[in-house]
Amino acid sequence: MKLVFSKSELSKGVNIVSKAIPTRTSMPILECIMIDSTEGQIKFTANDMELGIETIVEGDILEKGKIAIDAKIFSDIVRKLPDNDITIQTDDNYNALITCENSKFNISGKSGDDFSFLPVIEKQKSIRLSQFALRELVNQTIFCTAPNDNNKMMAGELFEVIDSELKVVALDGHRIAIRKKKLEGRADDVKVVVPGKTLNEISKILSTDADDMMNIYFSNNHILFEFDQTIVVSRLIEGEYFKISQMLSSDYETRITANKKEMLGSIDRATLLIKESDKKADYS
CATH class of the missing domain: 3.10.150.10 (DNA Polymerase III, subunit A, domain 2)
Known part of the structure; x- marks a missing residue:
C-alpha cells in the first residue's frame, strides 16, 4: 500500500x-x-x-x-x-x-x-438536524450525567422524539438537565438511552456551522450518527429510563425571572471565595 x-x-x-x-x-x-x-x-x-x-x-x-x-x-x-x-x-x-x-x-x-469492523446497522428510524444543534444539546446536558455511577442509566442521556420534537434528558441523582429541539422534515418517534461517553466524544468533532446537517439512525441496540464523510456507531444502554414527569413538579412556591448574563456574572464572582476542593461535588 x-x-x-x-x-x-x-x-x-x-x-x-x-x-x-x-x-x-x-x-x-x-x-x-x-x-x-x-x-x-x-x-x-x-x-x-x-x-x-x-x-x-x-x-x-x-x-x-x-x-x-x-x-x-x-x-x-x-x-x-x-x-x-x-x-x-x-x-x-x-x-x-x-x-x-x-x-x-x-x-x-x-x-x-x-481488525474489528463496525457493525452493520439497520436504519429503522431516523431524525435529521444540524450538527451545531446536536452539539448544543449535548453541551447543555452532558454535565448532569454520572459516568462513574453504579446506575448505568445515569451514565447516559435520554433521547426521546415525539411529534417531531427531540427531548434530551440527563440526570445524576442531584441535578437534571432537559433540552428540547423542534425537528424539521422526517422525524420518527423514538425513545433510547445513549451513553454519555459517546455523546461527549462526538460533540468534539461536530461542526459549529448551523448549515452543516447530519442524520441520526436508531435500531434496537445501536445508534448511528452520519455527517460529512464520517459515521459514528454506538451501543445503546438497555433498560427503562427514569420517569422524568414524576420527578418534576409545576407547583412551585417561588418562581423568579432573571437576566442570564447578569446571573452568570454574579455566580462567577461569588465562586471566587470558594476553595477549589469544594467546587467538586461529592455524590457518594
Whole structure:
C-alpha cells in the first residue's frame, strides 16, 4: 500500500477516529487505527467495541491495501511532522514507512484482517438536524450525567422524539438537565438511552456551522450518527429510563425571572471565595 496525504487532511482523519480508541483494553488490535484503501477511497476506522468511528480521508492512492497501526504512535508522529505532504507505504509484513520531507519513521503494524469492523446497522428510524444543534444539546446536558455511577442509566442521556420534537434528558441523582429541539422534515418517534461517553466524544468533532446537517439512525441496540464523510456507531444502554414527569413538579412556591448574563456574572464572582476542593461535588 502507498498513500499520500496533506498533513491537514491526515491530522483531521486521525483526530476524528482517535475518539474511539480505548484507554485500556486486553485486545491490542483495538488500540490501532485501521487504514483501508482497497475500495478506491481511504477509510480510517477505530472501534472499542462500544463506540466505533469511520471516516473517509482525502488523499492519493498510489497502491491499494490495508493495515492497522498503533493509534498513539501514529497520532504522535503525524502531529510532529512538518506541514507538507506525508507518504505512508507498507510492505507484505505489515511494516509501515511514514515519510515527510527529511523525516522517516518505520513502525510495525498489524494485519487489517484482524481488525474489528463496525457493525452493520439497520436504519429503522431516523431524525435529521444540524450538527451545531446536536452539539448544543449535548453541551447543555452532558454535565448532569454520572459516568462513574453504579446506575448505568445515569451514565447516559435520554433521547426521546415525539411529534417531531427531540427531548434530551440527563440526570445524576442531584441535578437534571432537559433540552428540547423542534425537528424539521422526517422525524420518527423514538425513545433510547445513549451513553454519555459517546455523546461527549462526538460533540468534539461536530461542526459549529448551523448549515452543516447530519442524520441520526436508531435500531434496537445501536445508534448511528452520519455527517460529512464520517459515521459514528454506538451501543445503546438497555433498560427503562427514569420517569422524568414524576420527578418534576409545576407547583412551585417561588418562581423568579432573571437576566442570564447578569446571573452568570454574579455566580462567577461569588465562586471566587470558594476553595477549589469544594467546587467538586461529592455524590457518594
